[in-house]
Amino acid sequence: MAKRKTAFVCSDCGAEFPRWQGQCSECKAWNTISEFVVSPAKSVARGNLSGYAGQTQSQIQTLNEINVEDLPRFSSGLKELDRVLGGGIVPGSAILIGGSPGAGKSTLLLQVMCTQATQHKALYVTGEESLQQVAMRAKRLGLPDDKLMMLAETNVETICDLALKQKPQLMVIDSIQVMHVADVQSAPGSVSQVRESAAYLTRFAKQHHIAMFIVGHVTKDGSLAGPKVLEHCIDCSMMLEGESDGRFRTLRSHKNRFGAVNELGVFGMTDKGVKEVSNPSAIFLSRGDSQAPGSVVMVIWEGTRPLLVEIQALVDYSQLNNPRRIAVGLEQNRLAMLLAVMHRHGNVQMNDQDVFVNVVGGVKVSETAADLALLVAMISSFRNRALPRELIVFGEVGLAGEIRPVPNGSERLSEAVKHGFKRAIVPKANAPKQKIDGLTVIPVTKLSDALEALEA
Numbered sequence: 001m002a003k004r005k006t007a008f009v010c011s012d013c014g015a016e017f018p019r020w021q022g023q024c025s026e027c028k029a030w031n032t033i034s035e036f037v038v039s040p041a042k043s044v045a046r047g048n049l050s051g052y053a054g055q056t057q058s059q060i061q062t063l064n065e066i067n068v069e070d071l072p073r074f075s076s077g078l079k080e081l082d083r084v085l086g087g088g089i090v091p092g093s094a095i096l097i098g099g100s101p102g103a104g105k106s107t108l109l110l111q112v113m114c115t116q117a118t119q120h121k122a123l124y125v126t127g128e129e130s131l132q133q134v135a136m137r138a139k140r141l142g143l144p145d146d147k148l149m150m151l152a153e154t155n156v157e158t159i160c161d162l163a164l165k166q167k168p169q170l171m172v173i174d175s176i177q178v179m180h181v182a183d184v185q186s187a188p189g190s191v192s193q194v195r196e197s198a199a200y201l202t203r204f205a206k207q208h209h210i211a212m213f214i215v216g217h218v219t220k221d222g223s224l225a226g227p228k229v230l231e232h233c234i235d236c237s238m239m240l241e242g243e244s245d246g247r248f249r250t251l252r253s254h255k256n257r258f259g260a261v262n263e264l265g266v267f268g269m270t271d272k273g274v275k276e277v278s279n280p281s282a283i284f285l286s287r288g289d290s291q292a293p294g295s296v297v298m299v300i301w302e303g304t305r306p307l308l309v310e311i312q313a314l315v316d317y318s319q320l321n322n323p324r325r326i327a328v329g330l331e332q333n334r335l336a337m338l339l340a341v342m343h344r345h346g347n348v349q350m351n352d353q354d355v356f357v358n359v360v361g362g363v364k365v366s367e368t369a370a371d372l373a374l375l376v377a378m379i380s381s382f383r384n385r386a387l388p389r390e391l392i393v394f395g396e397v398g399l400a401g402e403i404r405p406v407p408n409g410s411e412r413l414s415e416a417v418k419h420g421f422k423r424a425i426v427p428k429a430n431a432p433k434q435k436i437d438g439l440t441v442i443p444v445t446k447l448s449d450a451l452e453a454l455e456a
Helices: 046-054 079-085 105-116 131-141 156-166 191-207 229-233 280-284 332-346 368-382 409-418 447-455
Strands: 006-010 033-037 094-099 122-126 149-152 170-174 211-216 236-241 248-256 264-270 273-276 295-302 305-317 325-328 353-359 391-393 423-427 440-444
Touching (some): 079 264, 094 229, 149 156, 156 191, 191 229, 264 280, 295 409, 332 353, 332 368, 332 447, 368 391, 368 447, 409 423
Parallel strands (some): 122 149, 170 211, 295 391, 391 423
Antiparallel strands (some): 006 033, 236 248, 305 353
16 A cells, blocks of 8 residues: 655645644744645546546637637625625636634525525535524524525535535535545544645536535634635635624625625625625714814725725823834734824824724725825824814825825715715825816825815
């Protein structure tokens, strides 16, 4: 008998090692290296290469010879989910959805499957919950439960054999961490089992044109658990974010072969399940009657649409030798950089001040268009002077104190006008060529111009 080959893989970064070690030398994570069995490669006869794996003989073609047709998408029943998927569900695609426990992954997918079961054959495979638990949730949410096929199984081969007989168009695997392949000699949830199970299910979905949703767990730092190859073999990777006791959830795509990445969908959590939010800006702008210092509204660009969110800053005298710099929803290093820019080019010193910044609604902002709004909010709190409620701010701030333009400036201003904003401090390059009715645009080229506009 041939000796079994094993490898040791880090579950965080996917690096491979010849033997086990406590710390991954690539990503410096501790206790993330696990053993998995390497499947032996199957030899193929030289004369039979053309028919290997059911493939026809490959041919070289030019781009203009390739037949390009529209992907036969179909709607999931939720417009926000369709937006994140790039316009709908593509048959034969493997979609990975992750999120912290209690975020609503199973609830969202159960609603989609119960709705789609009235039009397409759908199979829901549960490995963590019993069939009775899923049925109780469906009845509590008031979902149609007479068409959806259910299966409680964790063996991947058995799941695919039963699915091959029923020929569903939609499948849900909940979750990949409890699935196992018989040929792999390791416990479910290990690196080898997650790797082989995901590859087996993805290959099965593409061969039989089944749209498959795969639920994945997350690690303590919020990233998807399992080997990195899990994210490479699927077509779309989404993350459902939100506090378990919060009312709203955000669904963001990190990888999508059939649409734009960083697309954002907003859902509300109710006693009847997940409800889509068609106008997210109205939620994030639910402010009080009185305007407090340190609060300003900015326009960020999420995927294919503008989104109005409120950013808050609290600047207070620090009793510590090293003042605290805490950012929630923003990048911590960028906050430190902007404080240095404000000191050097705005002559505003906060070396002895604690600075806390927060994006209202739990939205995570990664684009640089929030730079100017963050500076304006910190100056407002530092000077204890409230800003006008009808003010909107966006723009990128450079290290030399210049205000740089951001993409889609006109669309951002149009979204601000829809919500009743009357003043806007924007980069000069983003100023509209024609006047916008009801909106006074103040173009700025450097940080000092923005500070003067706040005094006016």
